[in-house]
Amino acid sequence: TYFDQLSRLNVLFITQYQVKELRWVNYFLTDAQTRSEGWKAFDAIQLERQEQAERSVLISCHSKTNEKKFLKYLSIHGDIKNSFFYESYGTYAVVEFANQESIASLHEAVNLPVVSNESVVPFKSRLLSLRSLGAAVVPNSQTGPKCKPQATIPLTELIQRLSKEESIDHQVTSLMKAYQVTEENTRLRFLVCSLLKDIAAAYFPECNVRPFGSSVNGFGKLGCDLDMFLDLDGISGRNVAMPKAGLVLEYQMKRSNSERAVTQSILSVVGECVDRFGPGCVGVQKILNARCPLVRFSHQPSNFQCDLTANNRVAMKTSELLYLYGCLDGRVRGLVFAVRCWARVHSVTSSIPGAWISNFSLTVMVLFYLQRRATPLIPTLDHLRSLAGPADKSVIEGNDCTFVSDLSKIQPQDNTETLEQLLCGFFHFYSTFPFARKSINIRKGKEQTKPEVVPLHIQNPFEVSLNVSKNVNAAQLERFVALCQEGAWQLEQSATLTRGTGHAPSPWGLAALLVPAAGTPGIKGRKKRKREPASERIKSLLESLKNKI
Ligand code: GTP
Ligand code: MG
Numbered sequence: 001t002y003f004d005q006l007s008r009l010n011v012l013f014i015t016q017y018q019v020k021e022l023r024w025v026n027y028f029l030t031d032a033q034t035r036s037e038g039w040k041a042f043d044a045i046q047l048e049r050q051e052q053a054e055r056s057v058l059i060s061c062h063s064k065t066n067e068k069k070f071l072k073y074l075s076i077h078g079d080i081k082n083s084f085f086y087e088s089y090g091t092y093a094v095v096e097f098a099n100q101e102s103i104a105s106l107h108e109a110v111n112l113p114v115v116s117n118e119s120v121v122p123f124k125s126r127l128l129s130l131r132s133l134g135a136a137v138v139p140n141s142q143t144g145p146k147c148k149p150q151a152t153i154p155l156t157e158l159i160q161r162l163s164k165e166e167s168i169d170h171q172v173t174s175l176m177k178a179y180q181v182t183e184e185n186t187r188l189r190f191l192v193c194s195l196l197k198d199i200a201a202a203y204f205p206e207c208n209v210r211p212f213g214s215s216v217n218g219f220g221k222l223g224c225d226l227d228m229f230l231d232l233d234g235i236s237g238r239n240v241a242m243p244k245a246g247l248v249l250e251y252q253m254k255r256s257n258s259e260r261a262v263t264q265s266i267l268s269v270v271g272e273c274v275d276r277f278g279p280g281c282v283g284v285q286k287i288l289n290a291r292c293p294l295v296r297f298s299h300q301p302s303n304f305q306c307d308l309t310a311n312n313r314v315a316m317k318t319s320e321l322l323y324l325y326g327c328l329d330g331r332v333r334g335l336v337f338a339v340r341c342w343a344r345v346h347s348v349t350s351s352i353p354g355a356w357i358s359n360f361s362l363t364v365m366v367l368f369y370l371q372r373r374a375t376p377l378i379p380t381l382d383h384l385r386s387l388a389g390p391a392d393k394s395v396i397e398g399n400d401c402t403f404v405s406d407l408s409k410i411q412p413q414d415n416t417e418t419l420e421q422l423l424c425g426f427f428h429f430y431s432t433f434p435f436a437r438k439s440i441n442i443r444k445g446k447e448q449t450k451p452e453v454v455p456l457h458i459q460n461p462f463e464v465s466l467n468v469s470k471n472v473n474a475a476q477l478e479r480f481v482a483l484c485q486e487g488a489w490q491l492e493q494s495a496t497l498t499r500g501t502g503h504a505p506s507p508w509g510l511a512a513l514l515v516p517a518a519g520t521p522g523i524k525g526r527k528k529r530k531r532e533p534a535s536e537r538i539k540s541l542l543e544s545l546k547n548k549i
Helices: 002-008 016-021 042-054 067-077 101-109 155-163 168-179 183-200 259-277 313-328 330-345 359-371 381-386 419-431 474-496 509-513 524-528 534-548
Strands: 056-061 080-088 090-097 127-129 208-212 226-231 281-287 294-299 304-310
Touching: 042 056, 042 183, 042 208, 042 313, 056 183, 067 080, 067 090, 067 101, 080 183, 090 101, 090 183, 155 168, 155 509, 168 330, 168 419, 168 509, 183 208, 183 226, 183 259, 183 304, 208 313, 226 259, 226 313, 259 281, 259 294, 259 304, 313 330, 313 359, 313 381, 330 359, 330 419, 330 509, 359 419, 419 474, 474 509
Parallel strands: 056 127, 226 304
Antiparallel strands: 056 090, 080 090, 208 226, 281 294, 294 304
């Protein structure tokens, strides 16, 4: 089955172009299969994952829990289809039952916590704790369960790992293996959304909470935030056909003067509910005056930073578009990962919002570059729109968001460049891009005249009058261009360098690009920073690695 295939995780596949070159590339994939048999449409994956999450529970347990006995104890409620453990603030288990009924059976059997000096909010969720009482039902083992990592390896370890690879293409594959969200991490993301849905359902029983952004678009890195969308279309989007004559009943509903005001009040009460009643949800902030109102909080058991939005269907469609582009060819995801990782190391991007380029903008820049190759690697959005069938038609708040959802309808392009060539080309492309005059536009796949005076203009693919990078200031753009020039230079150097061998070869290729500048100051202080030459940085990194070995 699909999930059996996924559980093997190391999926070998071959793109059309690599067939030509008779080169196998081993990519580590979760949902975003490229053109291979296992490919699934975005909506189908979402539905499958959500249904899986509804049959799952999250259990805090002792780090030495005996896994076998633990699972046997739970299986009195029904067959267990899948389970894994991980460490966050303590040890947790995600347990997926084969049938939904098991959840009801479990709810019947779970006890309320016994507290002495405190009181509890009697909200029964699927976040549970396992306790061993007296003569323990679940005796502890010596070693405890094997935990699945939910965070990336440290940068120094990544650089060491990449330095041992034999080509830049292999380095990119290795980077993806180490950094991208895993099968287990994806399951946990959907489970947290499902737990949140149970809270929001207190007000809106027919609601849904769906992940979007990098959790599902194929470009997610372990540890990235969890963007969630409170979907009320099950209630407000579907209206029964109005008869031409005769009697008709309709709901009486509270009215407000704008869609935005409705979204704000819904998020306000749901945010309040998450804050007061949501187990494991801490640091809840309501950011209701943002362009896209949201509730931000930390979900402690999963260690996810969560952004809950509502009425945000365009972002969902954008996630689907990015997912589709990522599936067209393995090199798309590879290049996006490499560029995003490089940008983070050099503080081109940041987890704090500000005047810097966002990961989303950067991804669109990579896509645009791939459309602009002499032989384009991916088609334009207008082309994807022209391939759409009637079922793909989508208009959201007056914006045409239509594009084909079936990968097999898209003709592969003839580009045969290696990831090394593409990465080098990316740095060259943006080293000389006419940012002052031109706007980046993936709909047309061609630069357009800038419609307004801003340092960086990237047209929003669906809300075409908006600029997704309007926050970026001139200094940040200049820095990006300078770093691209340096990146291009560094890659050319590494092509002429003899690669180090042995136990700890010197960083080269992509690894050298990921070596941080010595003493990189934080975002605040970085304006006046003078970069030392790359060779110096590599030398100092080598010293620090030597000390560690
Ligand atoms: P990381 O969280 O940084 O890994 O990437 P991300 O793609 O999830 O970005 P982010 O969390 O900032 O935003 C989540 C999603 O919201 C993106 O994937 C986009 O679909 C959408 N989004 C973010 N910023 C913008 C923007 O400026 N304009 C539009 N239209 N959509 C945006
Ligand atoms: Mg995100």
